[in-house]
Amino acid sequence: MKPVDEMDEMLRRAGARWRADQRGPAEPDVAFVVSGGRKRRRWVSALAAASVAVVAAGVLAVAPGDVPAANGVAASVDQGEAGPRNRPGMAGTDRAPSADGPGAGVGGVANEGLLVGVGDLVRVSGRVIGVPGKVPVYCAPLAVPVVGYAKGQEPAPSCPAGYAVALYGADLDRIAGVTTVKGVRIGDATFTGIWRGRSIDVREQSAMVAPKPEALPELPCAAPEGGWRPEPSNVSSPAVNAFLAAHAGQAYGPVIYYPYGTSRGAPVVTMVGVAHGDLGAFRDAFEKVYSGNLCVAPVLMSRADDERVSNALASTVNAKGLGIYASSGAGMTGGPASVSMIAYTEQVKSALTPIGLGLIRVEPQVVPVR
Structure with a gap:
């Protein structure tokens, strides 16, 4: 039997055993x-x-x-x-x-x-992304493709402009568990502040509400x-x-x-x-x-x-x-x-x-x- 045939037979038998074990x-x-x-x-x-x-x-x-x-x-x-x-x-x-x-x-x-509406007191809770030199943003929980990047090869976190909310006054140093990838900081928190129509003037921040x-x-x-x-x-x-x-x-x-x-x-x-x-x-x-x-x-x-x-x-x-x-x-x-x-x-x-x-x-x- 050729090596490739042996591998096929092993896979076939493994599949048969798996199917037999299922409810x-x-x-x-x-x-x-x-x-x-x-x-x-x-x-x-x-x-x-x-x-x-x-x-x-x-x-x-x-x-x-x-x-x-x-x-x-x-x-x-x-x-x-x-x-x-x-x-x-x-x-x-x-x-x-x-x-x-x-x-x-x-x-x-x-x-x-x-x-x-503009001027309302609002709250948002979830992922915040901090790019050096820019205002941190909240990013909507978008569906993303699962890609297995090699360690160190993953891209820097980002958020499409249409799904980001600028967080003026947010302090990432006060967010527990913040990580850094390619110089970009990411974490999870809750922010309360004044709605400005795609940005929030942050008045309070606290732990993320799951x-x-x-x-x-x-x-x-x-x-x-x-x-x-x-x-x-x-x-x-x-x-x-x-x-x-x-x-x-x-x-x-x-x-x-x-x-x-x-x-x-x-x-x-x-x-x-x-x-x-x-x-x-x-x-x-x-x-x-x-x-x-x-x-x-x-x-x-x-x-x-x-x-x-x-x-x-x-x-x-x-x-x-x-x-x-x-x-x-x-x-x-x-x-x-x-x-x-x-x-x-x-x-x-x-x-x-x-x-x-x-x-x-x-x-x-x-x-x-x-």
């Missing part, structure tokens, strides 16, 4: 469900990407959580007695949250408290009496796919939940959100083609809404002067979509208004101090 996938086979579907155009930070279990073909898989549903969008669950329109496995309201008007809806209401991890939402439906039961689902069937495609303007999902964990044989629940129309009527129609554990809940956006908003937000990421560096779609709860930026200013608000502020949650780095 089997949880039911159902979500990989089959999500294969070959529509692609989502998303540019997200590493933190946001890590919070999504599966996003493809319009199907989401969500691991069990122990916190309330994010943003309160899909958390309207009636734990009481089920009525004609509030059966087990259906959230207890017939109407989805309203997002009518430029500032209405879940996103628009929350966003208003994050607006900053961002809180984004928790996964709970299943927004009460379990039936006796709990969810292990049973097969036809969520990947042509009939279900065709039904949801035909109702793309009304419904969102499906989202796959594992309410009792992801072990083999554990119950799996399919959640379908309804953004427009009556939940009970939608469920009655959907159950004619779907079989398996089902949760029908109100959501903010339908598939069509999400597609429109996601495409519109993708173009704002590259808009010069806005300081927007990441956006994502409706995610696990059916909305709102999220947009990450340096600061939520009137200029940014004007750019997002045509998309629908009620469908968007802004996530600025520079926040007002009230």
